[in-house]
Amino acid sequence: MLNTVKRGFTCGAGLAVAALAAGFIAAAPAQAGLTLDKIKERGVIKVGVGSQAGFFAPDANGRWQGFFVDFGRALAITVFNDPDKVEFTNSSPQQRLPALQAGQFDILLSAVTQTITRAFKLNFHFGPVVFYDGQGILVKKSLGVNKASELDGATIGVQSGTTGEQNIADFFKKTGKTYKSVVIEDTATFTQALTSGRVDALTQDGTDLGLRRAALPNPDEYVLLPERLSKEPLAPAVLGGDDRWLEIVNWTVYATIQAEEFGITSQNVDTFLTSEDPAIKRFLGVDPSLGQAIGLDPKFAYNIIKKVGNYGEIFERNLGKSTKIGFDRGLNNLWTKGGLIYSPPFR
Ligand SMILES: N[C@@H](CCC(=O)N[C@@H](CS)C(=O)NCC(=O)O)C(=O)O
Incomplete structure (x- = not known):
């Protein structure tokens, strides 16, 4: 017998039932392009996070730090070229899914597992898996x-x-x-x-x-x-119905991954500005055609790498061997190094 002390909003099939009962499923989908307009008007991206040092936690000065937090800062760079135009709010696993549905957050960067129920029943769309867990x-x-x-x-x-x-x-x-x-x-x-x-x-x-x-x-x-x-593939979650916002999330994460694959770090990124490699020129916006074609600042990837770093730097700084957490990259290594972390091409 299950001894349920406090049962509330649950995931999987249970979550669907709880969501239905609470009327969450009827939530209107975000409308195309509107999320970005709303964010720009507000001047800040609203991000729902958990609280767990290494993933997401305020430091002694009250500034949020952590692996997932860094992707929020990267997103703020894509949108505003400012890693601080992002507001992190702690929300429990039980509260955060309905909060995203209610429009209280633009995105969850809170170790949410991508599942089919969350996609179909809750209308959540997931960005790239940033951490493969179990x-x-x-x-x-x-x-x-x-x-x-x-x-x-x-x-x-x-x-x-x-x-x-x-x-x-x-x-x-x-x-x-x-x-x-x-x-x-x-x-x-x-x-x-x-x-x-x-x-x-x-x-x-x-x-x-x-x-x-x-x-x-x-x-x-x-x-x-x-x-x-x-399998717990942890990915950014946004409300379905706003493809452009989802693509901004996708390519923000991919920029950190592609940079690691190119060997571009926050420390050496400026030395790559003179690279003759056309793929690197496009990636860093030295050749502005790519950014112009997609309607983003051609230097968005450069700015992310310069201010936040590549995927490997984000991992090492928050979770890696140099921290007291000391995680191996494991599945979260690049695909070229036996892991699953992979970016589609920037072209
Ligand atoms: N991945 C699971 C669990 C997510 C989860 O609860 N993650 C932990 C962090 S790794 C968390 O947010 N804990 C902090 C909190 O309870 O506020 C899910 O999507 O249901």
Whole structure:
């Protein structure tokens, strides 16, 4: 039996039902071009984010930092050539999807998994996957469990509104073992549920759990089990119906990826301005024909790389080996290096 402490807006099939009940599905789609007009009039892009150091968190000065935050700053450069014309607002996984539907955000950069239900039932359109994740399970070491398949009868905390709710149910259906679910909305309460002993384990995106574990005073007392229960491709989400806005999101992300493939960084970008390579000339706007043809500042990619950096720099600065988080690139490496990160051509 599921012991549901706080059940609300859930994902997958559950989410569709909850959304229908709450009338979210009837939300009008964004109209072509209007998002950009609205943003320009307002002078700032409204971005919904989570709160998890490394992905998205305010620093000591209240300035938002993190992997997803950097893509928001890149977007502000494409639109305004100013990385600060973006307003980040924390919204829980349960609240953020209806908030995007209600037009409270222009975009979610909050580790949202791209799923078919969210596309068709919620009318969300997804930009490029910026992080390939998979659902994990974090347990107390004292539980003595080394593999997910050894879990039987455990009490497991799941965060409401996440894909994790459905995935964990699927997982236990497959293993034939039992579990008790405790559904929690608030992100701080979620971690406390494990540290206080209210639950034996937490399940969420593996990266999220890795970040939570790293932030604990005693991380060695917790183990992130090796299995990944699902595919969690995390992508920017916008409301369907405004193709131009979606394309601006797409090519902003692609600019960071293509720059890494070219070997262009925030440090060396100016040395590429004299390159004779026609593809690099187009990419950096030295040849302005591309920017003119698409109606963007021909230097938008140059400006992004100069001020925010390429995909690899964004990854390393926020999550990489030089940080205390210390993630490997893994699937999030370039396709030329065995990963899945790939940009279509800039031409
Ligand atoms: N990818 C999953 C989970 C998303 C999620 O909950 N992500 C974590 C960060 S990795 C989060 O936003 N936590 C912060 C919060 O609860 O405010 C989904 O789309 O349902």
